[in-house]
Amino acid sequence: xxVVSQHPSRVIxxxxxxxxxxxxxxxxxxxTMFWYRQFPKKSLMLMATSNxxxxxxxxxxxxxxxFLINHASLTLSTLTVTSAHPxxxxxxxxxxxxxxxxxxxxxxxxxxxxxx
Amino acid sequence: AQTVxxxxxxxxxxxxxTVTLSCTYDTSESNYYLxxxxxxxxxxxxxxxxxxxxxxxxxxxxxxxxxxxxxxxSFSLKISDSQLGDTAMxxxxxxxxxxxxxxxxxxxxxxxLTINP
Numbered sequence: 001x002x003v004v005s006q007h008p009s010r011v012i013x014x015x016x017x018x019x020x021x022x023x024x025x026x027x028x029x030x031x032t033m034f035w036y037r038q039f040p041k042k043s044l045m046l047m048a049t050s051n052x053x054x055x056x057x058x059x060x061x062x063x064x065x066x067f068l069i070n071h072a073s074l075t076l077s078t079l080t081v082t083s084a085h086p087x088x089x090x091x092x093x094x095x096x097x098x099x100x101x102x103x104x105x106x107x108x109x110x111x112x113x114x115x116x
Numbered sequence: 117a118q119t120v121x122x123x124x125x126x127x128x129x130x131x132x133x134t135v136t137l138s139c140t141y142d143t144s145e146s147n148y149y150l151x152x153x154x155x156x157x158x159x160x161x162x163x164x165x166x167x168x169x170x171x172x173x174x175x176x177x178x179x180x181x182x183x184x185x186x187x188x189x190s191f192s193l194k195i196s197d198s199q200l201g202d203t204a205m206x207x208x209x210x211x212x213x214x215x216x217x218x219x220x221x222x223x224x225x226x227x228x229l230t231i232n233p
Contacts, residue, residue: 034220043207043223044161091159098211098219103149105211105221107161 003027004096006108013084014116021079021111023094029074030096038091050077084115118143118210122224129198130232137193137227139208149211150184150191151221156204164206167191203231
């Protein structure tokens with residue numbers, strides 16, 4: 001299956017700073033990628049769909065100015081958490097769109113963000 | 117909008133036993149996909165099994181099988197001969213087919229499964 005990497009795997013930052021998380025597809029070109037947020041012991045919540053060459057599509061309730069998404073190329077999407085606050089602390093996971101006959105979505109390993 | 121409900125927050129069984137995880141969903145669509153994903157302590161999401169709604173036959177993958185009841189909108193996962201490595205969070209998920217737009221996954225709340233030695 002497709003391999004997806006995320007960088008960094010863990011990040012700790014001070015309140016008010018911005019943090020960029022990268023999601024790379026290592027062997028598959030993707031015109032879209034998905035970004036999820038997962039609170040501790042909770043489910044995954046879709047934040048937005050990243051679109052190569054156009055604006056991201058955000059889910060209802062997700063602040064576009066807080067969570068900036070850029071699909072720089074067919075293999076790279078980035079999520080920038082701007083002016084981070086402690087409530088932004090969470091686990092962020094990206095995924096590729098479904099592919100192949102099995103329609104499987106391949107997920108990155110996730111990034112744990114802690115805002116102090 | 118689609119919703120997925122997992123009513124069992126936690127389950128615990130002994131190794132080698134069989135366990136069934138429940139999932140119900142709500143949709144007005146006739147064609148869709150259902151998935152069970154596993155999230156072990158590493159937090160990497162792993163696909164366990166998939167079911168296409170238009171297929172009546174229940175999907176099976178080795179020790180994993182589903183009981184898909186379309187009319188009841190129920191999609192349970194059965195794990196036979198459970199192993200210690202099956203300990204994980206299990207998420208039921210729903211997805212529309214591609215021709216209906218962006219294929220976003222809608223997840224249930226998850227069931228934390230512990231296999232005891």
